[in-house]
Amino acid sequence: MKIDLNADIGxxxxxxxxxxxxALMEIISSANIACGxxxxxxxxxxxxxxxxxxxxIDIGAHVGFPDMLGFGRRQIQADPHELSNYVVYQLGALSGLARRAGCKMTHMSFHGALGNMAAADDALxxxxxxxxxxxDPGLxxxxxxxxxxxxxxxxxxxxxxxxFLADRAYDDQGALVSRKLPGAVIEDKAxxxxxxxxxxxxxxxxxxSGNKLEMKVRQILVHGDTGGAVALAGSIRQAIADAGGDVVPVSRLV
Structure with missing residues (x-):
């Protein structure tokens, strides 16, 4: 079993x-880096x-709404074409800095409210x-x-x-539970x-609700901004090793 251990950082x-x-980068195999x-x-x-x-460590862009005060967790209603430009702007910024550093951006993920809205809406x-x-069709x-x-x-x-977002609750359809609802964020590290x-x-x-859901994952994600993230990531990496698995960057899994 090979799996990527991933974290939102920067x-x-x-x-x-x-x-x-x-400290997290001593443990993880890929990173989602905030893009400004x-x-x-x-x-x-x-x-x-x-x-x-x-x-x-694989380098990825973590793209969200232009909302530093709300940490990108507040919805912004904007034209989809405008939002697509926001996405490309952030991809370009991280890709350019990576290129100058002699490396390549391998992946991307959507952050916060932008990710939640896009996940639930085909038109967006x-x-x-x-x-x-x-x-970049290779991302x-x-x-x-x-x-x-x-x-x-x-x-x-x-x-x-x-x-798999280790500290977030899922509903019975396998979608993330809104952070506005009780129990959406699992704070008990055990x-x-x-x-x-x-x-x-x-x-x-x-x-x-307690139902079992089958989930075929390539990554386990730890939120770098939460308390105890380093200790949790270390425990997860040890659990992977104990299960006979290997932690591998995501670009080597697809």
Missing amino acids: EGFGCYTMGDDE FHAGDPVIMDRTIRLAARRG ADPLVKAIAEF IISVSTNTAIERAAERYGLTCATA AVLQRVVELLQDGCIRSI
Whole structure:
């Protein structure tokens, strides 16, 4: 069994930091790097890219709404063409910095409210994914299960890597539960780890209502901005090793 251990990082701004990115990068195999819209800035992006490259970690763009005050978790109603330009702008920024550092951007993921909206709406997912395909048809899209993003990726010939968000609850259809609802974010680290162990052992998770859901994943995602993220990532990596698995960058799995 080979699986990617993935984290959202680079989510500080200026002199403000969020999460212990350097410690996380000793554990993970791919990174989703904020591109300056919901968090991050050119200096942080450059530093994060170079740290990841030195460790052989896959570099991905984490694109969201232009909403630093709300950390990209507030919905913005805008024309889909405008939103597709937001996506390409962020991809271009990270790709350019990666190229200058002598490495390549391998994947991307949608952050926060933008990702939730696109996942639930085929009419929105289509132009956003089309824009990704026009920018770089070789990019892997890191995505949760049962989403409009997956369907659009299939239409445009893009590869998806299904990610299991270890600290987020899923509904009975395999979609993420809204953060506005109780229990959407699982804060008990032992419970998070148990979900990972169950997934590794039998390929299933428990929905928020307790039902078993089969989930074929390529990535396990840890949110770098949450408390205890480094310890949790280390425990998950150990659980993968205990199950006889290997942690491998996502670009080597698809």
